[in-house]
Amino acid sequence: xxxxxxxxxxxxxxxxxxxxxxxNLIEKYQYSLSVSATTRAPRSGxxxxxxxxxxxxxxxxxxxxxxxxxxxAQYVENYYGTPRKYVEDELEQGHNVILEIEVQGAMxxxxxxxxxxxxxxxxxxxxxxxxxxxxxxxxxxxVIAKRLKRAYEETDDMPQYDYLVVNDDLDIxxxxxxxxxxxxxxxxxxxxxYIKKMKEELFEIRKEILS
Amino acid sequence: xxxxxxxxxxxxxxxxxxxxxxxNLIEKYQYSLSVSATTRAPRSGxxxxxxxxxxxxxxxxxxxxxxxxxxxAQYVENYYGTPRKYVEDELEQGHNVILEIEVQGAMxxxxxxxxxxxxxxxxxxxxxxxxxxxxxxxxxxxVIAKRLKRAYEETDDMPQYDYLVVNDDLDIxxxxxxxxxxxxxxxxxxxxxYIKKMKEELFEIRKEILS
Numbered sequence: 001x002x003x004x005x006x007x008x009x010x011x012x013x014x015x016x017x018x019x020x021x022x023x024n025l026i027e028k029y030q031y032s033l034s035v036s037a038t039t040r041a042p043r044s045g046x047x048x049x050x051x052x053x054x055x056x057x058x059x060x061x062x063x064x065x066x067x068x069x070x071x072x073a074q075y076v077e078n079y080y081g082t083p084r085k086y087v088e089d090e091l092e093q094g095h096n097v098i099l100e101i102e103v104q105g106a107m108x109x110x111x112x113x114x115x116x117x118x119x120x121x122x123x124x125x126x127x128x129x130x131x132x133x134x135x136x137x138x139x140x141x142x143v144i145a146k147r148l149k150r151a152y153e154e155t156d157d158m159p160q161y162d163y164l165v166v167n168d169d170l171d172i173x174x175x176x177x178x179x180x181x182x183x184x185x186x187x188x189x190x191x192x193x194y195i196k197k198m199k200e201e202l203f204e205i206r207k208e209i210l211s
Numbered sequence: 212x213x214x215x216x217x218x219x220x221x222x223x224x225x226x227x228x229x230x231x232x233x234x235n236l237i238e239k240y241q242y243s244l245s246v247s248a249t250t251r252a253p254r255s256g257x258x259x260x261x262x263x264x265x266x267x268x269x270x271x272x273x274x275x276x277x278x279x280x281x282x283x284a285q286y287v288e289n290y291y292g293t294p295r296k297y298v299e300d301e302l303e304q305g306h307n308v309i310l311e312i313e314v315q316g317a318m319x320x321x322x323x324x325x326x327x328x329x330x331x332x333x334x335x336x337x338x339x340x341x342x343x344x345x346x347x348x349x350x351x352x353x354v355i356a357k358r359l360k361r362a363y364e365e366t367d368d369m370p371q372y373d374y375l376v377v378n379d380d381l382d383i384x385x386x387x388x389x390x391x392x393x394x395x396x397x398x399x400x401x402x403x404x405y406i407k408k409m410k411e412e413l414f415e416i417r418k419e420i421l422s
Contacts, residue, residue: 126412155410183394199366201337
């Protein structure tokens with residue numbers, strides 16, 4: 001019916017498993033993943049174009065000036081941005097594009113793309129989230145408390161998302177996120193052209209039968 | 212998160228395969244199907260309680276008086292209605308309930324149950340619909356033209372449905388309808404209580420870690 005792709009924004013609490021869910025979504029279903037641009041230095045093992053598009057500050061600022069990002073933000077000293085061209089080309093070709101971004105960026109996306117689907121990934125409960133953060137084993141209590149504080153603050157933004165999906169079992173969660181995106185493409189408001197065409201065709205075919 | 216079931220209304224053009232889609236949905240996934248009540252005489256092979264709840268006109272009118280239906284209608288000389296108790300009990304128990312009803316009934320449902328999900332099943336195009344109607348082999352051109360006229364009129368009601376799903380390949384269609392219903396249960400607006408609880412829990416856990 002409608003051929004344009006769906007723009008999907010995935011956010012979620014730190015520790016909820018966003019990265020794994022997104023990775024599995026892309027492997028199991030056909031989604032295009034937007035790779036962010038950043039001015040921070042590549043970490044060991046990171047590949048330019050796969051993990052990030054690494055840019056100098058000058059390049060990045062130039063891209064901002066040329067409206068090259070659909071959203072960008074500065075954290076500490078580094079810039080992060082979502083390249084406009086990739087996203088718009090993919091949507092135009094009918095591909096569904098996933099952006100894994102923070103709450104603030106998500107709100108910017110929704111302003112520019114009202115049809116974007118905002119999904120917030122959450123845990124069954126706070127205790128599970130704490131356990132997952134502790135399970136990483138790399139962070140001390142203070143860091144975990146800081147992440148939980150951030151999560152606490154993010155609960156205020158959750159109502160702005162279209163859907164909440166709980167990541168309890170990974171495979172189920174991936175299928176549920178996929179179902180949400182699939183459903184979105186069936187919304188009647190996206191198929192006005194199809195309805196119009198159907199109406200015309202039905203009129204013609206009926207005339208033909210009766211003639 | 213939320214335990215209440217989803218009320219699903221399925222309508223669609225005559226010949227589109229509604230009955231088969233609903234049958235497959237119930238077999239493949241766990242849905243409760245609401246069986247309508249009617250005053251028309253049982254046809255050969257029809258079983259009371261499975262195909263319809265067969266009622267006398269007096270019984271039916273009495274049920275109307277006691278608000279026993281969530282919607283009812285009279286076609287020609289017969290009454291048809293959706294029993295309120297079954298639907299509400301199932302929803303209360305967290306089961307998703309499917310109603311296969313006509314456009315007018317669907318609108319009555321939406322008024323009473325704003326959370327109901329209205330799905331309209333359609334064909335890839337009008338020609339396919341004509342072929343399916345002809346394929347039944349039991350109906351002459353005039354009857355088919357009448358059904359196509361009805362379909363033509365129904366296109367005006369399609370925008371009132373939440374979702375349009377094309378029945379091209381049966382298995383795909385069944386999975387798509389299921390995805391729509393699944394997605395509906397993840398809508399953020401249905402999980403205000405969960406968000407509130409998560410916020411409280413996060414606050415407590417963080418306090419505990421820092422103490």
